[in-house]
Amino acid sequence: MLRCLALLLLLLTTEAFAMNEEPGPNGAAAPTTETLTLGGGCFWCVEAVYAEIRGVNRVESGYSGGTLADPTYEQVSSGRTGHAEVVQITFDPRVVSRDTLLRAFFTIHDPTTPDRQGNDVGPQYRSIAFYRDEAQKAAIERAIRETADSREWNGAIVTQVEPFKVFYKAENYHQEYFKLHGEQPYCQLVVAPKIAKFRKRFHDLLKS
Secondary structure: OOOHHHHHHHHHHHHHHHHHHEEEEEEEEEEEOOOEEEEOOOEEEEEEEOOOOOOEEEEEEEEEOOOOOOOOOOHHOOOOOEEEEEEEEEOOOOOOOOOHHHHHHHHOOOOOOOOOOOOOEOHOOEEEEOOOOEEEEHHHHHHHHHHHHHHHOOOOOOOEEEEOOOOOOOHHHHHHHHHHOOOHHHHHHHHHHHHHHHHHOOHHEEEO
């Protein structure tokens, strides 16, 4: 009898892992991955930060929020597609929470400057967060309130909060740009300081 029960438990556990889920509270299945899509200026900067966080499985640079299908970088850079430069972050919520990733987001970019991050100007650089369900929407709105209350930034938070529709992955040469081209002047002058700020503030989140 005990051997039968053990075998049944093993089969149920194997099935849960095969579905990329594990038993949650009260026996409900809890997902082991979640995805956030965020825009905070140049995607090279944002991608480089999230790639360092323990529990983040994948970060991709791309475009979202506009109307043009399969846009190119040149088209998005024109500011006429409606798309913003974004990163799509796939993470394990058992290792790093959604709230933590959103706190990092509102630390590494200025959410008070509409259509601008530093010298990068245009609607493609706007602060924007896309939600996939009501839980993500509530988390984003809570992070905005907490950021405003902290007075970390001067001025009102202008981050747009919109339902997620579609993500277009950017060209291959944009992926892992800082990792591959960290010596470039833009990376040294713009990306590196953001990473340094993140590492100092969130050193306990680093993968290594």
